[in-house]
Amino acid sequence: MESTLDPRFGKFIAKHHVLTLATLSDDGEPYVANCFYAYDSKRNYFVFTSDDTTRHGGDMARNNHVAMSIVLETRIVGRVQGLQIRGIAQRGDDEARKRYIKRFPYAAVAPLTLWMVRPTYLKLTDNTLGFGKKLIWQSAE
Numbered sequence: 001m002e003s004t005l006d007p008r009f010g011k012f013i014a015k016h017h018v019l020t021l022a023t024l025s026d027d028g029e030p031y032v033a034n035c036f037y038a039y040d041s042k043r044n045y046f047v048f049t050s051d052d053t054t055r056h057g058g059d060m061a062r063n064n065h066v067a068m069s070i071v072l073e074t075r076i077v078g079r080v081q082g083l084q085i086r087g088i089a090q091r092g093d094d095e096a097r098k099r100y101i102k103r104f105p106y107a108a109v110a111p112l113t114l115w116m117v118r119p120t121y122l123k124l125t126d127n128t129l130g131f132g133k134k135l136i137w138q139s140a141e
Contacts, residue, residue: 005044005122005137006124006135006137008124008126008129008135009083009122009124009135009137010039010041012070012081012083012124012126013039013041013046013070013083014039015072016070016072017036017037017103018034018035018036018037018070019034019035019037019046019048019068019069019070019085020032020033020034020035020068020069020070020071021033021034021035021048021050021056021066021067021068022066022067022068022069023055023056023059023060023063023066024059024063024065025055025059025062026062026063031055031056031059032056033050033054033055033056035048035049035050036048036049036103036104038096038099038100038102038103038104039099040095040096040099040116043095043118044118044119045096045116045117045118046068046085046087046116046117046119047092047096047099047100047114047115047116048100048114048115048117049092049100049107049112049113049114049115050113050115051113052113057113057115060089060115064088064089064090065086065087065088065089066086066087066088066089066117067084067085067086067087068084068085068087068117069082069083069084069085070082070083070085071083077127077131078127078128078131079127079128080125080126080127081124081125081126081127081128082124082125083122083123083124083125084121084122084123084125085117085119085121085122085123086119086120086121087117087118087119087120087121088117088118088120089115089116089117090115090116090117090118091114091115091116092112092113092114092115092116093114093116096114096116097112097114100112100114118139119137119139120138120139120141121136121137121138121139122135122136122137122138123135123136123137124136
């Protein structure tokens, strides 16, 4: 059973549209890629597209444990916000496709290889709540 997700996580996630995805190759080489994402709040999934021919797509096909981050770029210390995520990647389903196309309608005409990441750990740093304030959520699995 998962603990309830604080609504501040969803509010932050909804304000952004690009995440940084970190994967590992078979020999342990890390790789990062930036991906447009949609968020399925009902199922708590991040949805993005990545073809199997990409480095990160191939990495996820072989090792589905990933890390991601979403960050607000600012030089103002009191506005610093960022989300760090660990999760499990899997192929996107029909619901994920609907969610992604709703967020990015132009993607409807493109061939999409969708992925969903189910978070197992979320850490939101939010200095608007106080310097260094962190909210942590972890899956009960």
